[in-house]
Amino acid sequence: MTKVGNRIPLVDAPLKVAGTATYAGDIARSGMLAGKIVRSPEAHARILSIDVWEAASEPGVAAILTGDRYPVPFGVLPITHDETMLAVRKVRYRGEGVVAIAATSIEAAERAARKVRVEYERLPEYDDPEVSAGPVTEKIHERAVGNTNLQKEVQQSFGPVDEAFRDAAHIVTVRGRFAGVTHAALEPHAVVADFASDGRLTVWSSTQVPHYLHLALSEVLGIPEHRVRVVKPTVGGGFGGKGDPFPHELVAAALSIEAQRPVRIVLGREEVFYLNHGRHPTRNTVRIAADAEGQLRGLDVDALIDGGAASSFGTVTTYYNGVLSVGPYHIPAFRYRGRRAYTNKPPSGAMRAHGSVNTRYSIEVGMDMLAEELHVDPTELRLRNFLPPDTTTLNGFRITSNSVARCLGAARARSEWTSKFRALPLGEGIGVACGFFISGSNSPIHFTPKFPQSTVHLKIDVDGGVTVHSGAADIGQGSDTVLAQIVADVLGVGIDRVRVAAVDTDTAPVDLGSYSSRVTFMMGNAARRAAEAMLAQLRNAAAQITGQPAEKFVAAEDRLSLPDHPEVAVAYLDAVHAAMEHTGALQSSGSYESPRIGGDFKGARAGTSPSYSFAAYVAQVKVDTDLGRIRVKNVWAAFDCGRPINPLLVEGQIEGSIHMGLGQLLGEEMHYRGTRLMNPSLLEYRTISPEDMPEVECLLVGDADPEGPFGAKEAGEGPLPPVLPAVANAVYDAIGIRFLDLPLTPDKVWRAIEARRKEGGLVKPPRPEDHDR
Amino acid sequence: MIADGFSLHQPTTTTEAIALAERFRGEARFFAGGTDVLPGLFQRREAPKHLIALERIGELSEFAPDRGHIGSMVHLAALERDAQVRARFTAVAEAARRAASPALRASGTVGGNLLLDPRCLFYDQTAFWRDSVGGCLKTGADVCRVVPSSSRCYAVYCGDLAPAFLVLGASVVVEGPTGRRTIPLEDLYPASGDGKSPFSTGRSDIVVAVELPSGLKVHSSYAKLRPRGAPDFSEASVAVALAVGKQGLEYFRVAVGGVEPRPRLFDELTQPWIGRTPTAEQVHELAAEIVRRVRPVANTSLFTDYRKHVVAHFLRRDIHALLEASAAH
Amino acid sequence: MKLRVNGLEYEVHPPPERLLVDLLREDLHLTGTKRGCEDGSCGACTVLVDREPRHACLTLAHMVEGRDVTTIEGASSSFGLSSLQRALIENGGLQCGFCAPGMVLAVEACLLRGKPTREEIREAIAGNYCRCTGYAKIVDAAEKVVRERWGP
Ligand SMILES: Cc1cc2nc3c(=O)[nH]c(=O)nc-3n(C[C@H](O)[C@H](O)[C@H](O)COP(=O)(O)OP(=O)(O)OC[C@H]3O[C@@H](n4cnc5c(N)ncnc54)[C@H](O)[C@@H]3O)c2cc1C
Ligand code: SF4
Ligand code: FES
Numbered sequence A: 001m002t003k004v005g006n007r008i009p010l011v012d013a014p015l016k017v018a019g020t021a022t023y024a025g026d027i028a029r030s031g032m033l034a035g036k037i038v039r040s041p042e043a044h045a046r047i048l049s050i051d052v053w054e055a056a057s058e059p060g061v062a063a064i065l066t067g068d069r070y071p072v073p074f075g076v077l078p079i080t081h082d083e084t085m086l087a088v089r090k091v092r093y094r095g096e097g098v099v100a101i102a103a104t105s106i107e108a109a110e111r112a113a114r115k116v117r118v119e120y121e122r123l124p125e126y127d128d129p130e131v132s133a134g135p136v137t138e139k140i141h142e143r144a145v146g147n148t149n150l151q152k153e154v155q156q157s158f159g160p161v162d163e164a165f166r167d168a169a170h171i172v173t174v175r176g177r178f179a180g181v182t183h184a185a186l187e188p189h190a191v192v193a194d195f196a197s198d199g200r201l202t203v204w205s206s207t208q209v210p211h212y213l214h215l216a217l218s219e220v221l222g223i224p225e226h227r228v229r230v231v232k233p234t235v236g237g238g239f240g241g242k243g244d245p246f247p248h249e250l251v252a253a254a255l256s257i258e259a260q261r262p263v264r265i266v267l268g269r270e271e272v273f274y275l276n277h278g279r280h281p282t283r284n285t286v287r288i289a290a291d292a293e294g295q296l297r298g299l300d301v302d303a304l305i306d307g308g309a310a311s312s313f314g315t316v317t318t319y320y321n322g323v324l325s326v327g328p329y330h331i332p333a334f335r336y337r338g339r340r341a342y343t344n345k346p347p348s349g350a351m352r353a354h355g356s357v358n359t360r361y362s363i364e365v366g367m368d369m370l371a372e373e374l375h376v377d378p379t380e381l382r383l384r385n386f387l388p389p390d391t392t393t394l395n396g397f398r399i400t401s402n403s404v405a406r407c408l409g410a411a412r413a414r415s416e417w418t419s420k421f422r423a424l425p426l427g428e429g430i431g432v433a434c435g436f437f438i439s440g441s442n443s444p445i446h447f448t449p450k451f452p453q454s455t456v457h458l459k460i461d462v463d464g465g466v467t468v469h470s471g472a473a474d475i476g477q478g479s480d481t482v483l484a485q486i487v488a489d490v491l492g493v494g495i496d497r498v499r500v501a502a503v504d505t506d507t508a509p510v511d512l513g514s515y516s517s518r519v520t521f522m523m524g525n526a527a528r529r530a531a532e533a534m535l536a537q538l539r540n541a542a543a544q545i546t547g548q549p550a551e552k553f554v555a556a557e558d559r560l561s562l563p564d565h566p567e568v569a570v571a572y573l574d575a576v577h578a579a580m581e582h583t584g585a586l587q588s589s590g591s592y593e594s595p596r597i598g599g600d601f602k603g604a605r606a607g608t609s610p611s612y613s614f615a616a617y618v619a620q621v622k623v624d625t626d627l628g629r630i631r632v633k634n635v636w637a638a639f640d641c642g643r644p645i646n647p648l649l650v651e652g653q654i655e656g657s658i659h660m661g662l663g664q665l666l667g668e669e670m671h672y673r674g675t676r677l678m679n680p681s682l683l684e685y686r687t688i689s690p691e692d693m694p695e696v697e698c699l700l701v702g703d704a705d706p707e708g709p710f711g712a713k714e715a716g717e718g719p720l721p722p723v724l725p726a727v728a729n730a731v732y733d734a735i736g737i738r739f740l741d742l743p744l745t746p747d748k749v750w751r752a753i754e755a756r757r758k759e760g761g762l763v764k765p766p767r768p769e770d771h772d773r
Numbered sequence B: 001m002i003a004d005g006f007s008l009h010q011p012t013t014t015t016e017a018i019a020l021a022e023r024f025r026g027e028a029r030f031f032a033g034g035t036d037v038l039p040g041l042f043q044r045r046e047a048p049k050h051l052i053a054l055e056r057i058g059e060l061s062e063f064a065p066d067r068g069h070i071g072s073m074v075h076l077a078a079l080e081r082d083a084q085v086r087a088r089f090t091a092v093a094e095a096a097r098r099a100a101s102p103a104l105r106a107s108g109t110v111g112g113n114l115l116l117d118p119r120c121l122f123y124d125q126t127a128f129w130r131d132s133v134g135g136c137l138k139t140g141a142d143v144c145r146v147v148p149s150s151s152r153c154y155a156v157y158c159g160d161l162a163p164a165f166l167v168l169g170a171s172v173v174v175e176g177p178t179g180r181r182t183i184p185l186e187d188l189y190p191a192s193g194d195g196k197s198p199f200s201t202g203r204s205d206i207v208v209a210v211e212l213p214s215g216l217k218v219h220s221s222y223a224k225l226r227p228r229g230a231p232d233f234s235e236a237s238v239a240v241a242l243a244v245g246k247q248g249l250e251y252f253r254v255a256v257g258g259v260e261p262r263p264r265l266f267d268e269l270t271q272p273w274i275g276r277t278p279t280a281e282q283v284h285e286l287a288a289e290i291v292r293r294v295r296p297v298a299n300t301s302l303f304t305d306y307r308k309h310v311v312a313h314f315l316r317r318d319i320h321a322l323l324e325a326s327a328a329h
Numbered sequence C: 001m002k003l004r005v006n007g008l009e010y011e012v013h014p015p016p017e018r019l020l021v022d023l024l025r026e027d028l029h030l031t032g033t034k035r036g037c038e039d040g041s042c043g044a045c046t047v048l049v050d051r052e053p054r055h056a057c058l059t060l061a062h063m064v065e066g067r068d069v070t071t072i073e074g075a076s077s078s079f080g081l082s083s084l085q086r087a088l089i090e091n092g093g094l095q096c097g098f099c100a101p102g103m104v105l106a107v108e109a110c111l112l113r114g115k116p117t118r119e120e121i122r123e124a125i126a127g128n129y130c131r132c133t134g135y136a137k138i139v140d141a142a143e144k145v146v147r148e149r150w151g152p
């Protein structure tokens, strides 16, 4: 009755589907006030004066805050603290908080907000990362590099890059441009803060990183950590967008301290767009060198990413834009220059498939171009170049399990690739792309006291129920379910015996949160170890009762029994009670720490992971050549997440990733005119609608990973990147046009088609075998 | 959340409603389904002190498609589902089906749709956003943010029903302080109007009903360009209605919406075809001529040249299709 | 004014500007109805008013006087979760769950009008935004219910 490997529905789905799951915005406390943040209408300006006098005398106003009250900077990375809860002396993007108000109702707070008067002196606005990269007259942050507005610059070089390009038989160059996109989780951020009369602060927040928030609250507000408690209720989606400690969370806490009452802040949708921390607007240049046989010789990547007005995860993003290109192909020489610029736009940050999507797009489109130059089938070219399992990349990534070749085989077979490639009628096409992604960053980004990346506590009480305490944030991806499955499986009990406690920093062991797809792998391993430690106690009890050796007992179906003598068995509950005789409640802990991996050069840790997921996607499209509309009809998504713990959830991650990836490819865009965001609403920020989703076939291919819990690897982010280039390559197959400027809205596609028609006609590209004729 | 309070009136007759509108002149707004009025309040595009709900005025909900009578409070969902509307006034049913999303069509009404506030990227934004730009003509400032040299507002009329009703020769029954009148629908959208004041009716005029000619036997269609599926507003719409007889076209009208401050009929270009049948070439030329006359500006999300191209494409495609269907009939 | 919510009669006195979504969430403490936007574009607030789907965020409380409102709290019966809710759970038709309340009612509204096709199901949820699932498993779940109810 193994639970691992089965299609187990989410353990909290029955609550969610009945509307009884509690999200942060659903929490009400006695005496609670409503908080409202007054935001800057200016993108870059010095604050000359703030007048809150009139606002303060509005009926119902309990507290008003300005930035000078808590000016301590914070940020998710310890090295780049450059955000404040409210603007201090100057504003750096339109939508940045300047004043915060707590009042008896949200209406009262809103009315008071309109009475706040702020005088600004405009400063030069930076909207173009190219300009930010050069000498500037006004630095957005003092900490920017030299006299520029660059936040971070990375240079890396491995192997004989110059020789590779000098001697290459083929070089392809791809210049990609990518609009910024944002997470757009359905639940707008919400927080309730209660600074109680005992001097303890409790914060309920829709966050992916309860422990980072805990730390930021303590640092900024000056309250010792042991008097701060963060609780993560049910979270309505994150995708990275709830992966930083955020100004409004600190503001709610500060307002609660000022007003001595609980305060709730629920962001409006427009505010969520200004919070952003989404995928960076990007310009990249990818050059690929290959020999005459199509063996890759070198890769040269240059990326300039628009960080907006704060660092957030940006230093990591800057690395990821480069280092995550060393797979899934064998690259003998690699050079990377990455730059991240501050601009006066809402901050960019980490978003699903962090830092890897845009470079992956250019590489995979480049591989398609290379295949064409070489007159080979693009799947064939990829097969020639895949990294093998159990190898090390030139920059020190340790690759263990790797089924990318099998993934490609599966996607090819299911899609009937060979009979379709270059063979469908004009306007229809098929394309391929691959990818890989980290299964949890190897090095934690925070916390100087060194401790394991993930820890799980278990407790069993007299009723036989198993309570799991973990700091890993389930944000809808189902990590609580995976936890419950693992624990139930090891203890041999039904999954209904396991209750996963909400993340609460008072009781949960420290965990670094839900990002970099680290939850299943790291927390899963910790949970397995905790459960095994618990099982040892139960086995001892069984041994005591039966006089048989403890290690012989296996746990299954609510019993501990001897496999060879099934009649020798102890009921689970009896074992629990016997074990409890001396100790009271049963407890156990397990933790996970990844092995040391990576070189010793600067930035060597970026991108290292105990394991990697792999993917190969084939997409089929139909392009309406009259209207420029790209209709994605099918995606065959072959994915190697090791041995899936829960295929149902893995499929959900793949399908959701495809929705998000297609959105970035076809319509989503943080549409700026200068520094001004033109579309801060779900009506104008265009995700894919249900009618436009393709049929997706998930092919879970892969061997058990040697170090993953039950052989599993990540599946939350890796499924995203390949879908964009797979579709773009399919569009090329359909109409012979390469698109390198995302998103591919129909008007843009139509213009390109018209231009091609004028140049001499819209035709399918030739088949590889027809080239020589 | 609406921070500014207002009074809500729920009259049961048109006379009462109009009297209220007159009493609170300049401060009142009729409220039908509210799916346009309420976002307007959230975004503080306006802050009426009095909302006059029309829902309790029974007459406005009268729906008799057999007589071609559609009360202004009839919901879009009803049009979309009604078998008679689908068969006889196909363009209207199609337009209703492509408007907004199911829940909005269950709330949204015919009257509210005909009087939908024209839209613009610089206008359909929150007060915070608009104020940060400094406003525009439509909000009382003295410049248009899209066409700075213009003294007219170019906000786009995006209602889906109007083009469909127009090609079917609809008229509207309007009641105002001076009584009832029936006007051709095209007169609701005068050429002199702009994106700021697009309608010929006043703030105290109630649209009572739409009347469609009951004996009409035509084939009609409605096509809509939207960036994705629901619930996107139109970025260009084309309605066509025609009937082919022995002597060629007996009825031929086309209307274009979603590109200008008003939905527009092109009778001056289609009427000359009565009694004849255009060739493919001529349909092409007609479409090109219509497109030469429409002037979208860059205040929506798609390129204007593309939107014009789509208008031409829809016209060619749908006129052909209807010519064939009608000839086959 | 009086209204019925999930079969129970309530007497409430909201100010004219009170929205149905706030009446439900703040005054009646029915927080199952969610809020994801301010412009009618997400459908998280979908409820049924006299069996028709409505955005509670674009409905004034006064407009439902005397009407029958069904929220997600009323979507399950005394027998437990509805067949649609169960199908959503089993098919992975929700992840973070924030869209689920609105999604359930949008699909229920569609099912109330008779047997829908797969296309009609997609149209019925076209105004309900989901960022997590990619919609496929939601449509699958609804189709499962259609098969149970009307046969293949
Ligand atoms: C997310 C979203 C997407 C949308 N997409 C579309 C779309 O694709 N296509 C589309 O056409 N619409 C769309 N709409 C707009 C709207 O839902 C519909 O146009 C609807 O039909 C408006 O009707 P209503 O009854 O809700 O109007 P209301 O909001 O009640 O009224 C609109 C205007 O008409 C006036 N009015 C209403 N009825 C009368 C009357 N009988 N006499 C005099 N004045 C009256 C009101 O005073 C107000 O000025 C969308 C709305 C939203 C929120
Ligand atoms: S067209 Fe010009 S005046 Fe009209 S709403 Fe847009 S910006 Fe304002
Ligand atoms: S909350 Fe988004 S439509 Fe109502």
Ligand code: FES
Pocket: A186, A236, A237, A476, C093, C094, C095, C096, C097, C098, C099, C100, C129, C130, C131, C132, C133
């Ligand atoms: S499950 Fe998260 S929005 Fe649908």
